[in-house]
Amino acid sequence: MARWDPGAEDRLRKAALELFREQGYDAVTVTQIAERAGLTRRSFFRYFPDKREVFFAGSDQLPPAMADAVRAAGGDVFAAVAEVGARMVEVIDQPAERRAIIDGSTELQERERTKMAAVTAAVEGVLRERGVDAVRARLLAQTGVVVFQNAYAQWLGSGTPFPEAVRAATTAIREAMDGKGPAS
């Protein structure tokens, strides 16, 4: 199979997701993924450096996308979260299956945390550029990522539109801080 096989990358992603769902992430080999996609193991490595990357491909776009959105929103992290999330959920493929696979693998959870740490660092960088002090920039960036993840879970669990889920999450945090949360 040649590098210019136009559908190869998509077939590999689809085959990986199927196999991970069927057998669990840890049990699946690169060879199996390649075979299911009608390709060789060598072809797999033309497209992805390792087994994790076939799963997280595209996630490298999230840190710069979030940074751009924070800039465009004049430093409003939560507006940026709503905007980027709304775009992301339009294009994401088989989100429930992906979530279940991540939840079943320590390795993928670790990778997801690293991915979100990169988003945090990107947002933090934009806030620092805008003159926000270091401690506060980190705080707002981390809170933005927490809201992002939570809104995503709400969208996934109940179909709440992303911007609405962001508002619900920010309201819940604010209420908890005011001592009016359901847990207090």
Next chain:
Amino acid sequence: MARWDPGAEDRLRKAALELFREQGYDAVTVTQIAERAGLTRRSFFRYFPDKREVFFAGSDQLPPAMADAVRAAGGDVFAAVAEVGARMVEVIDQPAERRAIIDGSTELQERERTKMAAVTAAVEGVLRERGVDAVRARLLAQTGVVVFQNAYAQWLGSGTPFPEAVRAATTAIREAMDGKGPAS
């Protein structure tokens, strides 16, 4: 050296911290740590399973301590964060050196994220017990951990007492969510 050598564990921790600071975490071997502490490599492994654990020893206490504090505070995550943090900063050894070493090592940063994920899970569990729904329990637990880390950074950077740093962090988040943050 026998297992009942009373000072051995402390000497190993101190030796590790010194060596990590001098040479960087990645460059230091278990053998070096043991030698600096006047012990053998074999003795090291009587106390710690690997090089990371000599650095993070004691951190296993944080998830249950936080869970207990959330229960004692009637589900108020931020009160629990203030209380546990205040106790923690009383006993922590060479915090600035520890922070610098973590910031210099990808491996330690990953381990720290895993550690904080365990704290998040513990707090989330207590909130679930108290009848908080899954999405909100996760949101409050994650926000609590963000506030904890931020208050710790404030304490470390400027000596702000922990409970005061928690109040400053929660206020900063609330203001940002009200659109009154310095970045908006």
